[in-house]
Amino acid sequence: MTRDTETSTTDRRSDRTKAAILRAARERFATQGYERTTIRAVASDAGIDPSMVMRYFGNKARLFDATLTIDLRLPDLTAVPTDELPQTLVRHFLKRWEGDPADDALLVLMRSAVTNEQAAARMHEIFAAQVAPALAAALGPELAAHRAGLVAAQLLGLGLTRYLLRLPAVTTLTPDEIEAGLAPAIQAVLDPN
Amino acid sequence: MTRDTETSTTDRRSDRTKAAILRAARERFATQGYERTTIRAVASDAGIDPSMVMRYFGNKARLFDATLTIDLRLPDLTAVPTDELPQTLVRHFLKRWEGDPADDALLVLMRSAVTNEQAAARMHEIFAAQVAPALAAALGPELAAHRAGLVAAQLLGLGLTRYLLRLPAVTTLTPDEIEAGLAPAIQAVLDPN
DNA sequence: ACTGTAGGCCAACATGTGTTGACTTTCCAG
DNA sequence: CTGGAAAGTCAACACATGTTGGCCTACAGT
Known part of the structure; x- marks a missing residue:
């Protein structure tokens, strides 16, 4: 989408798609929960093939797990x-x-x-x-x-x-x-x- | 299970299995939620064939609906x-x-x-x-x-x-x-x- | 005893899903 | 230029699930 000629330190192409997958997965898991979220839907949202999701995250459970990094950012x-x-x-x-x-x-x-x-x-x-x-x-x-x-x-x-x-x-x-x-x-x- | 020679007014045989299905469905929906509850599991719990569930309740959504009759029994x-x-x-x-x-x-x-x-x-x-x-x-x-x-x-x-x-x-x-x-x-x- | 009907079972279909492996394309280092 | 790895696609498998229709069985009314 955006220009990305500026190559920040470790800017492999895969990093972007991996991030896109995570973003799509969060959205889906959030609105539909775990069971109703399909790998295919996530992949489609991220604009790539379902098998890419497997390559990067292994399986659905691990993708879900990667989604659950949460910081409540509670104030002191x-x-x-x-x-x-x-x-x-x-x-x-x-x-x-x-x-x-x-x-x-x-x-x-x-x-x-x-x-x-x-x-x-x-x-x-x-x-x-x-x-x-x-x-x-x-x-x-x-x-x-x-x-x-x-x-x-x-x-x-x-x-x-x-x-x-x-x-x-x-x-x-x-x-x-x-x-x-x-x-x-x-x-x-x-x-x- | 119990003797049922006493035939209460409308005691068709189907009423008992229908009730058994409902009981099993409540239990499953309660512990696993809608998506993870399968008709097959409910039928198995109730000791009958999956197709019976369909006969009595039409489809999964209607079975679920039948499960949701709730009376909070709030006191006055x-x-x-x-x-x-x-x-x-x-x-x-x-x-x-x-x-x-x-x-x-x-x-x-x-x-x-x-x-x-x-x-x-x-x-x-x-x-x-x-x-x-x-x-x-x-x-x-x-x-x-x-x-x-x-x-x-x-x-x-x-x-x-x-x-x-x-x-x-x-x-x-x-x-x-x-x-x-x-x-x-x-x-x-x-x-x- | 006979028969129709309700209650029940079995086997299959259609579909959607997670997952896999082989193939193609991109792209950078030498 | 060129080879090889990384990134990506395609098609299929294996399986579970909702759902359907045909068949069997018990049994009440005649």
């Missing part, structure tokens, strides 16, 4: 005052998702993790590696251990109902309304009493 | 004091799910609704027909209209993380801990301020 929660923590969280996820939910890897993952063990396992990893530590740093380890799960439940519940199920009662709310409604709820979960 | 929320409403809700859903999540139709539906339009539409119906009115009766229509979605998000978020994704941080909590942690959160969502 120790820098925010405790009482602003809930709204910071809600705002952070809303911001991520309001852009283009269809290619946010976290939603991709949610959609698949519900029926796919591999994806569910990856979800556990992400929670353990990113969410839990961030909350532990902000709240102290004991409290976080008991409450992090419920916080995740609330945030994922929002993602589920608004972006995957698209429940009208949730999609009609504005981001501001959601922030105003949900932040106090998360605050309540975090309150130690 | 007007009978509970407003400040006990959240814990009543949390307890109600926990009770339903703690029994055998695998054959609770609501979880079946959630699992499928994430990738299946038909199921998602049914989810909308159930929310509109059961959750929204119950909350409207207890809270008044205006408040309910703005908050019911977030309440649903929180309850479904619980179901998602605990029973579908099985996040350790949530599965390790006891029902009592969940009730104690989540009820105040829902209360916060309902607080009009």
Whole structure:
């Protein structure tokens, strides 16, 4: 598509198609989930032959796996005052998702993790590696251990109902309304009493 | 299995196998979702031939549809004091799910609704027909209209993380801990301020 | 006993899928 | 120029799945 005469260090031709495959795969997995996404469709989106997908990623499961590299990009929660923590969280996820939910890897993952063990396992990893530590740093380890799960439940519940199920009662709310409604709820979960 | 010499009014032989198919289908759809559930597997579970499934239900989509008759069995929320409403809700859903999540139709539906339009539409119906009115009766229509979605998000978020994704941080909590942690959160969502 | 019908089984078809291997084209190093 | 590897295409295999239609079997009504 674009001119590419500028040869950046390692700019093999395969890198571009590999990237195109990944982009197409993310899109498909995101909108249709693992089972309904076909190698043929991904290849077609990427403008190449299905066998290329196999050459670069081995098989469907590994392609899927390559798709699931996720960085929640959580801000440093120790820098925010405790009482602003809930709204910071809600705002952070809303911001991520309001852009283009269809290619946010976290939603991709949610959609698949519900029926796919591999994806569910990856979800556990992400929670353990990113969410839990961030909350532990902000709240102290004991409290976080008991409450992090419920916080995740609330945030994922929002993602589920608004972006995957698209429940009208949730999609009609504005981001501001959601922030105003949900932040106090998360605050309540975090309150130690 | 059981003796059935007592012929209750309309006890055709087909009714039993039809019921067996439905039971098997619920179980499969619940644990594997729509796509990964095969007619052959359902038939095998029910101990009959795949073609029987077609005879009774026409096709896979209609079998699925027959599976989705859901009654949340929400208690009469007007009978509970407003400040006990959240814990009543949390307890109600926990009770339903703690029994055998695998054959609770609501979880079946959630699992499928994430990738299946038909199921998602049914989810909308159930929310509109059961959750929204119950909350409207207890809270008044205006408040309910703005908050019911977030309440649903929180309850479904619980179901998602605990029973579908099985996040350790949530599965390790006891029902009592969940009730104690989540009820105040829902209360916060309902607080009009 | 006879027969029609509902309940059930079997074998096959059509299709879509993941995956493979052989063949062609591109393109750069020597 | 030229050879050989990298990048890509093509056609097919093997298999699972939804679905169909023909056949068998039990059994209730006559």
